[in-house]
Amino acid sequence: MKMVWWDGSGVCLFAKTLEETQFCWPKIASTRVRLNRAQLLALIDGLDWTKVRPVAVQRPQTVG
Secondary structure (H helix, E strand, C coil): CEEEEECCCCEEEEECCCCCCCCCCCCCCCCCCCCCHHHHHHHHCCCCHHHCCCCCCCCCCCCC
16 A cells, blocks of 8 residues: 655655555545544554544543
8 A cells, every 4th residue: 555645744655565464445436535543543554444433532520
């Protein structure tokens, strides 16, 4: 996989090859696919990124 990523100030090129598994790639469509950070990391690691869901973390009420 080769991926070009724009961070707002420049372009980064990433490349990765899986030896034992395959990438769980999004279906090809005319629409854009947006991935959050956790989904992108799962895709790059060869995991099923569609099963990654955000977890709500609650702020602590008191300290000490």
